[in-house]
Structure formats: structure tokens, C-alpha cells
Amino acid sequence: MKKITGTIITLNNEAVIEDCIISLKKICNEIIVLDSLSSDNTTSIAKRLGAKIYEQEFLGDGPQKKLAASYASNDWVFSLDSDERLEDDLIDFVQSLDLDTSSFKAYSFKRRNFCGSRWIKAASFYPDRVTRLFNKNYVNYNSSTSHAFIDAKSRKLDLHIRHYTYQSYTDWINKINFYSTQSAKTLHSQGVKRSNLRPITHSLFAFFKKLIIKGGILQGLDGFTVATTTMFNTYMKYIKLNELYDKNVDPKTHFPKKIK
Numbered sequence: 022m023k024k025i026t027g028t029i030i031t032l033n034n035e036a037v038i039e040d041c042i043i044s045l046k047k048i049c050n051e052i053i054v055l056d057s058l059s060s061d062n063t064t065s066i067a068k069r070l071g072a073k074i075y076e077q078e079f080l081g082d083g084p085q086k087k088l089a090a091s092y093a094s095n096d097w098v099f100s101l102d103s104d105e106r107l108e109d110d111l112i113d114f115v116q117s118l119d120l121d122t123s124s125f126k127a128y129s130f131k132r133r134n135f136c137g138s139r140w141i142k143a144a145s146f147y148p149d150r151v152t153r154l155f156n157k158n159y160v161n162y163n164s165s166t167s168h169a170f171i172d173a174k175s176r177k178l179d180l181h182i183r184h185y186t187y188q189s190y191t192d193w194i195n196k197i198n199f200y201s202t203q204s205a206k207t208l209h210s211q212g213v214k215r216s217n218l219r220p221i222t223h224s225l226f227a228f229f230k231k232l233i234i235k236g237g238i239l240q241g242l243d244g245f246t247v248a249t250t251t252m253f254n255t256y257m258k259y260i261k262l263n264e265l266y267d268k269n270v271d272p273k274t275h276f277p278k279k280i281k
Contacts (some may be wrong), residue, residue, distance in 0.1 A: 023115065025049045025154070026093035027101060032057040033203045034103040035066055037185070042070045044106045048115040049099060055089040064203055074227035078277040081166025081207065090157045099154045101182070102164070105132075108181040115154065127155040127175035136187040144237035144245035144251075149184075150177065166210065167203040197254045204254075205261035206275040215266040216259070 027045030031054055032124035042052055052072040055257060056064050057079040064074050080086060090098045097120050101107070111130055131148035133143050141147070152171040153163065187193040231237045231251045235260055237244030265272075 023048055023050065023097075023120065024089075024095045025097045025099050025115070025117075025120070026051040026053055027099050028053045028055065028086065028089040028093065029067075029072075029101055029103055030055050030057070030082075030089055031059060031063050031067070031103050032079065033059045033061045033063060035059075035061040035063045037103050038063050038066050039070060040106060041101060042067060042072055045099065045101055046070075047065045047107065047112050051094055053089055053092045055085060057085070071217065077136065081169075081203070081276050082205040083165045083169030084160045084276070086162040086169060087164070090161055093157060096156050096158055096174070097154065098157050101153065102184070105187075107131075107181045108183055111178075111180040111182065114178065114180050119178040122157075125176040126159040127152050127171060128175045129153070129175040129177050130180050131178075132180050132182045132184050134184045134186045136193060137189050139243075141186075141243050141247065143240035144231040144235040144247040146243075146247055154180065162275070167200065194251060197250060197257065201254050202261055203256035205265060206256040206272075207272070208258070208262050209265045210270075210272045210275050215263040217263070220256050221261035223259060224252045227255040228252035249268050 025048055027042075027049035029038070029041055029045070029052070038054070045052055052067075052070070053075065054064065054067040054072045054076055055075050056067075058076060058192065068074055073092070075089075077085065077088060086100055087234065088139060090100065096146055099115075129150050129152040129204045132151050134146045150247035152175045155171055155173070155175075160171055162169045163172050194198065228248050228251065
């Protein structure tokens with residue numbers, strides 16, 4: 022087994038955590054689960070499967086994933102979300118990869134995003150390239166508290182991660198509510214000011230970008246769905262930012278301090 026640590030950040034993911042860990046075990050000799058104080062059986066399931074469990078109230082996407090990587094005993098880390106799975110082509114490649122002699126410090130993969138059983142390819146939902154395998158001594162996640170990513174030169178591979186992004190269209194809307202709230206808190210923490218114009222202009226541009234620039238208009242219902250939901254997410258992000266100012270919320274209260 023490769024000396025790779027698989028990391029997963031979790032919150033009430035008992036329905037999906039087992040398959041995620043089983044997937045990572047095909048390439049990893051260590052599994053780290055950093056849990057955001059789940060109230061379900063996420064951590065007990067993960068522990069039964071041999072994962073090492075740590076707990077930390079949710080710091081935001083980037084800080085949480087960086088903290089998870091800090092617990093790894095290996096230099097190489099594969100970060101996987103609880104609703105993601107490794108596909109066979111990726112597993113085969115990593116199993117044959119000699120990381121000790123690799124001239125790359127990070128590897129990126131293509132991600133297939135699903136809504137239920139439907140693979141959504143339209144308007145840049147595919148290939149949706151993500152960097153997930155990296156040497157933590159050289160690269161790591163950025164500090165963004167919403168939708169963090171690894172900003173580093175990586176070897177781009179045509180291998181796949183399967184992402185069960187949304188269980189249904191209802192779940193899609195529910196997640197927009199969650200992520201737009203996180204994004205609003207991030208903007209507020211960064212000092213971005215309220216604006217009555219920004220929710221309109223930014224959401225309209227998001228719709229135009231997905232529908233026209235990314236070709237959604239030529240991709241049928243899926244293209245229009247991606248453009249519309251992206252516009253809605255953007256609009257709600259900035260409306261919620263305004264609301265934080267209207268309620269005089271202290272931006273220092275949005276994200277907790279690390280336990281570690």
C-alpha cells in the first residue's frame with residue numbers, strides 16, 4: 022500500500038462516509054477524518070473502518086482541510102470529500118505511481134458531478150478539474166473559508182473522481198443555501214462592504230457566463246439549470262452579506278478558532 026494519507030472533513034455524513042473511506046483505502050495506508058462535531062454516527066462508522074478521528078468545529082473549507090492534512094503521518098495526502106469516490110482509472114494510476122521519485126508535488130484530476138443518477142456535464146460542470154493528491158511539505162489548500170482549492174502547479178491527469186454532488190434538485194437548492202451563507206460570511210470576514218447593486222450585477226454576470234461563455238445555452242436543460250442555480254447562488258451570497266451588515270453581526274464570530 023502506498024504511503025499516502027487520505028483526509029476527509031465531515032459533518033453528519035453517516036450515509037456516505039463508509040463508501041468514501043473504502044474508496045480511499047484502495048490507495049492509502051492511513052485515513053484521517055476531521056469531524057465538525059457531528060451529531061450522528063459519522064465518527065463511529067469511521068472509527069470502525071480504522072480511520073483516525075479528530076474533531077474541530079468547522080473553520081471554513083480551506084482551514085479545515087489544511088488542519089486535516091496537518092495530522093497526516095505521510096508526506097503525501099489525498100484529500101477527498103465525503104460524497105466523492107475514486108474511479109478505477111485513478112486508482113490504477115496511483116497504485117503504479119512512484120511518489121518517491123516524482124518530480125511533481127501535486128496531481129489534479131477530472132471530476133464527474135452528479136445530481137441523483139444524472140451526470141451533469143454542462144456549463145463547465147465537467148471536467149471540473151481539482152487538485153487532490155499533493156505533498157504537504159510543498160503545497161496545501163488555500164485559506165479560503167468557502168470552496169477552497171490548492172493553488173499550485175500540478176500534473177494534469179485525465180483520470181476521474183466521482184462526485185455525488187446533489188442527491189436531488191431539492192438537495193441542490195439546500196446546498197446553495199448552505200454554501201451561499203458560508204460565502205457571505207467569508208466576504209464579511211474579508212471586509213467586503215454591503216451593496217444594493219452588487220447582488221444584481223454579479224448574479225446576472227454569473228448567469229451570462231454559464232449560459233453564454235461556458236456554452237450552457239447549447240447544452241439543453243442541464244445548461245440552463247447550471248446557469249440558473251449559479252445565478253441564484255451568487256445573488257443569495259451578496260444578499261446575505263448585506264443582511265450581515267444590516268444585523269450588525271461581528272465578522273469575528275463567523276468562524277471558530279482552532280482546537281489544535
